[in-house]
Amino acid sequence: MSRTGRVERTTKETKVLVEIDLDGTGKTEISTGVGFYDHMLDQLGRHGLFDLTVRTEGDLHIDSHHTIEDTALALGAAFKQALGDKVGIYRFGNCTVPLDESLAQVTVDLSGRPYLVHTEPEKMAPMIGEYDTTMTRHILESFVAQAQVALHVHVPYGRNAHHIVECQFKALARALRYASEPDPRAAGILPSTKGAL
Numbered sequence: 001m002s003r004t005g006r007v008e009r010t011t012k013e014t015k016v017l018v019e020i021d022l023d024g025t026g027k028t029e030i031s032t033g034v035g036f037y038d039h040m041l042d043q044l045g046r047h048g049l050f051d052l053t054v055r056t057e058g059d060l061h062i063d064s065h066h067t068i069e070d071t072a073l074a075l076g077a078a079f080k081q082a083l084g085d086k087v088g089i090y091r092f093g094n095c096t097v098p099l100d101e102s103l104a105q106v107t108v109d110l111s112g113r114p115y116l117v118h119t120e121p122e123k124m125a126p127m128i129g130e131y132d133t134t135m136t137r138h139i140l141e142s143f144v145a146q147a148q149v150a151l152h153v154h155v156p157y158g159r160n161a162h163h164i165v166e167c168q169f170k171a172l173a174r175a176l177r178y179a180s181e182p183d184p185r186a187a188g189i190l191p192s193t194k195g196a197l
């Protein structure tokens, strides 16, 4: 059975298409018009082993905010769609990823309830190319709201803004992969005593 999601989202600010295959090989095709964000979504696909297509045409003449946020919303919705009934998966995942001097710790529960806890160094370069570094939390908030997962992302230390953001996306990718992967001991079993996730 295929675990894929496809979401099209069109507003007066943006036009977004996201396609995801959770059982892919990390093949990506990403174009949002924001170079660094493309680089981050590429990490998400590659290290999550998700096949991921993202095409966003946003109001970049204003700034990159709507483009980045709306893409994250569509990504969360597509991820949720692809997860389906969550039968037979691990449900929980965590991964710690260093990137030179920076470290990201990500833990996720595919719980059906949106909740984000996020900490990262306060002092960081404000921009990476066209990417506003305060958008990282906004991306995670948007993803969580639509994917309906509990997500804890911490960067206890780091100095270079590019590294601080990139290690978060890499660790997120790997944590989502571990949580969504089939648990061979739990085939046909829903990982919840509540009977629903």
Ligand SMILES: [Mn+2]
Pocket: 065, 069, 138
């Ligand atoms: Mn916003």
